[in-house]
Amino acid sequence: MIPGTFDYHRPTELSEAIGLLGRLDADARVIAGGHSLIPMMKLRLAAPSHLIDLAAIAELKGVRVEGAEIVIGAMTTQHEIIADEILATRAPILKEAALQIADPQVRYVGTLGGNVANGDPGNDMPALMMALDAHFVLSGPKGDRSVAARKYYNGPYDTAALPGEILTAVRFQAPAAGHGYAYEKLKRKVGDYATAAAAVVLTVSAGQIATCSIALTNVGDTALEAAAAAQAVVGSTLDKASLAQAVAAAEAITAPAADGRGSAEYRTKMAGVMTARALRRAFARATA
Amino acid sequence: MSKSNVSMTVNGKAVSAEVESRTLLIHYLRENLSLTGAHIGCETSHCGACTVDIDGKSVKSCTIFAIQAAGAHVLTIEGMANADGTLHVLQEAFREMHGLQCGFCTPGMITRAHRLLQESPNPTEAEIRMGISGNLCRCTGYQNIVKAIQYAAARINGVEYKEAAE
Numbered sequence: 433m434i435p436g437t438f439d440y441h442r443p444t445e446l447s448e449a450i451g452l453l454g455r456l457d458a459d460a461r462v463i464a465g466g467h468s469l470i471p472m473m474k475l476r477l478a479a480p481s482h483l484i485d486l487a488a489i490a491e492l493k494g495v496r497v498e499g500a501e502i503v504i505g506a507m508t509t510q511h512e513i514i515a516d517e518i519l520a521t522r523a524p525i526l527k528e529a530a531l532q533i534a535d536p537q538v539r540y541v542g543t544l545g546g547n548v549a550n551g552d553p554g555n556d557m558p559a560l561m562m563a564l565d566a567h568f569v570l571s572g573p574k575g576d577r578s579v580a581a582r583k584y585y586n587g588p589y590d591t592a593a594l595p596g597e598i599l600t601a602v603r604f605q606a607p608a609a610g611h612g613y614a615y616e617k618l619k620r621k622v623g624d625y626a627t628a629a630a631a632v633v634l635t636v637s638a639g640q641i642a643t644c645s646i647a648l649t650n651v652g653d654t655a656l657e658a659a660a661a662a663q664a665v666v667g668s669t670l671d672k673a674s675l676a677q678a679v680a681a682a683e684a685i686t687a688p689a690a691d692g693r694g695s696a697e698y699r700t701k702m703a704g705v706m707t708a709r710a711l712r713r714a715f716a717r718a719t720a
Numbered sequence: 721m722s723k724s725n726v727s728m729t730v731n732g733k734a735v736s737a738e739v740e741s742r743t744l745l746i747h748y749l750r751e752n753l754s755l756t757g758a759h760i761g762c763e764t765s766h767c768g769a770c771t772v773d774i775d776g777k778s779v780k781s782c783t784i785f786a787i788q789a790a791g792a793h794v795l796t797i798e799g800m801a802n803a804d805g806t807l808h809v810l811q812e813a814f815r816e817m818h819g820l821q822c823g824f825c826t827p828g829m830i831t832r833a834h835r836l837l838q839e840s841p842n843p844t845e846a847e848i849r850m851g852i853s854g855n856l857c858r859c860t861g862y863q864n865i866v867k868a869i870q871y872a873a874a875r876i877n878g879v880e881y882k883e884a885a886e
Contacts, residue, residue, distance in 0.1 A: 440785070537780045540777040
């Protein structure tokens with residue numbers, strides 16, 4: 433399993449990386465952690481003529497707070513997310529989800545930017561970013577633009593990023609203090625993609641759910657924002673009837689493939705189960 | 721395809737070799753440096769037999785190009801033993817506690833366990849199991865590997881190893 437030949441570039445400035453991407457052949461690719469791209473290159477499903485490694489660009493790393501927003505550099509690894517103090521207090525759903533991605537070795541290398549930019553419906557971070565209503569910063573020759581995670585994914589490996597653009601950061605409003613959150617992932621074994629998974633971020637006021645967002649992983653061509661499911665529980669105390677309504681609404685938007693993880697019907701049901709579990713756990717956290 | 725000179729520090733020694741950019745680190749170690757301790761198992765970043773330590777991180781060397789590790793400090797199983805040739809405490813622990821059978825996964829297990837104990841010197845059994853969840857063993861059922869890591873942790877911490885009651 434030897435990849436095809438390519439020329440390797442290791443820029444130290446973002447402008448240099450954007451310049452290279454514009455100047456080189458159309459099949460030049462940027463590489464982040466490489467734990468999706470290198471396996472694809474070994475299978476010759478990807479055969480870029482040039483690889484532009486983002487690893488040496490310092491400005492793409494790290495977590496910072498800008499006003500009410502949390503900004504995470506695209507090259508921040510899952511391991512760094514798990515260890516980050518800001519995220520642990522302000523947006524702990526990232527740690528909870530990152531711990532369910534792959535295995536320790538992969539998390540040392542795999543990045544948030546790679547996870548969301550790739551457009552693989554099996555990746556966990558896209559749904560999380562939808563639940564947080566995050567925006568992705570795309571940097572290109574004409575400067576930066578921002579695209580909502582909820583509008584970013586067109587289909588498997590098909591995203592709103594244009595040729596020549598690099599996803600450089602993820603930004604989102606820090607959820608309110610005391611918010612509830614949960615990422616529930618059903619998988620066959622450590623390191624597996626989700627059979628189905630659900631991300632929930634909600635706030636509770638006077639015992640009732642005031643705001644809620646839900647998104648699902650790996651039960652459609654892209655991560656799915658489950659807006660109707662979230663709407664079904666807003667204003668409720670997560671009573672049985674509203675929970676059942678949310679589950680039905682979540683199941684209704686799924687279109688999973690049948691594969692080794694189960695039949696399409698099973699995975700749809702599991703998307704509902706994960707939604708219910710994530711809602712219950714998020715609600716319990718917000719009311720604790 | 722042009723080759724370039726890739727230099728790094730492996731087991732404390734400066735090394736370099738002329739390789740293609742597509743040369744994976746595992747092949748650089750095994751074929752250019754003749755360090756065959758890290759094994760090629762699945763080649764798909766699942767099994768962990770190729771695990772080495774790169775600048776303080778456990779990495780599957782089948783899923784990184786050698787050129788990406790240029791300038792890095794790499795530790796393989798060959799660099800684990802003490803300077804006087806005696807076994808590293810983890811190596812000794814794996815022998816004492818029967819943490820290996822066929823031995824194929826062992827170099828990856830030990831380099832991974834080394835980093836785990838650096839980050840978490842006194843891990844619980846659950847932390848050990850999660851910590852080595854990227855390393856597959858098809859012989860032992862993991863039981864004795866977990867014990868070996870517990871034994872090594874106890875030795876490093878200077879306390880007596882007590883086997884948990886079954």
